[in-house]
Amino acid sequence: ETVSNIIAAGEVVENPASMIKELLENSLDAGSSAIRIEVRNSGRDVTISDNGVGMSQDDLFLSIERHATSKIFTKDDIFNLHTYGFRGEALASIASVSKVKLSSKREEDEGGNSITVLGGKVTSHKERSMNRGTEIEVRELFFNTPARLKFLRKKGTEYAKIKEIVLKEALVSPEVAFTLYLDGREVIKTSGRGMQNTILELFNKNTLKNLVEFPLGYLGNLELTRATRDHIYTYVNGRYVKSALLEKAVIDGYYTKLTKGRYPFVIIFLQIDPHEVDVNVHPSKKVVKFSEGNTIYEEVLERIKEVMEEDEE
Ligand code: ADP
Ligand code: MG
Numbered sequence: 312e313t314v315s316n317i318i319a320a321g322e323v324v325e326n327p328a329s330m331i332k333e334l335l336e337n338s339l340d341a342g343s344s345a346i347r348i349e350v351r352n353s354g355r356d357v358t359i360s361d362n363g364v365g366m367s368q369d370d371l372f373l374s375i376e377r378h379a380t381s382k383i384f385t386k387d388d389i390f391n392l393h394t395y396g397f398r399g400e401a402l403a404s405i406a407s408v409s410k411v412k413l414s415s416k417r418e419e420d421e422g423g424n425s426i427t428v429l430g431g432k433v434t435s436h437k438e439r440s441m442n443r444g445t446e447i448e449v450r451e452l453f454f455n456t457p458a459r460l461k462f463l464r465k466k467g468t469e470y471a472k473i474k475e476i477v478l479k480e481a482l483v484s485p486e487v488a489f490t491l492y493l494d495g496r497e498v499i500k501t502s503g504r505g506m507q508n509t510i511l512e513l514f515n516k517n518t519l520k521n522l523v524e525f526p527l528g529y530l531g532n533l534e535l536t537r538a539t540r541d542h543i544y545t546y547v548n549g550r551y552v553k554s555a556l557l558e559k560a561v562i563d564g565y566y567t568k569l570t571k572g573r574y575p576f577v578i579i580f581l582q583i584d585p586h587e588v589d590v591n592v593h594p595s596k597k598v599v600k601f602s603e604g605n606t607i608y609e610e611v612l613e614r615i616k617e618v619m620e621e622d623e624e
Contacts, residue, residue: 326354326469327354327452330452335348335480341363341365344362344487346489347490358449364417367420371413406430408454410428414426425438477489481509482510499513530618542577543561545561552599557579560608564613
């Protein structure tokens, strides 16, 4: 494995949670309606299976090549991202820093295929009978990059990050059933039966009861005092993003005499012209920049204020 591959891998696969995020986005891109995630060994061993469209044998071999992507066709497509993945780096990166077994089957194929990959190279190929979809088994993440391995936190910390990532993906895909197991224990289970059910399944009855639907999403009512900054869930064009601008708009809009110093529980889904969003600021695609930042700030602020004012009446 070349040094540059491994360095690039470090940017995409920072830790088990960021790896899982990439894999979930692949499963969602493939149109899956059910995704199962099994995690062991502090996040170094991960198996994800989906019921998406799957890959042909050729595409399976191609998928682990750097810049192999079925998702960009012209330069202009880079500015019109409707799918999550767009760089063709995730699988190549993951395969370069772990031991991977990748299996897949399409509807039209009689049987599926399975390849094992070590340090980025295919070491074996077998036919495999399986249902439509894709399964990736990652073992011993960072086995060949001791420096990265050293940066892994204790199991509890890595597991908390993984749970948060899966929750954020499940929240924005309420039509998809997610199951997450940590060391064999089921910690997340959604049924894929819509937003109300998904919120109920991810949080608790109280959260749902106190939630107000508004034009941009959902806002928890004032009684939910335990919310922190982490309970501001913001999505742009279906992708979870962290944005200081959006966070500030929410907090400023939420501010009243009564809520002073508190954070809301809020879920916001924004649709913004892809030309006005730069998602390439950071390889993790989590940090975004808006070209019309002021307009977006005002819009979010005003919508939240409206809910707060209605609530006061
Ligand atoms: P990207 O998602 O940016 O295209 P990835 O490295 O994440 O790049 O994946 C490479 C390719 O492998 C994808 O473009 C897709 O064609 C295929 N692929 C990956 N995961 C799946 C999956 N779960 N189901 C079907 N195809 C997949
Ligand atoms: Mg991808």
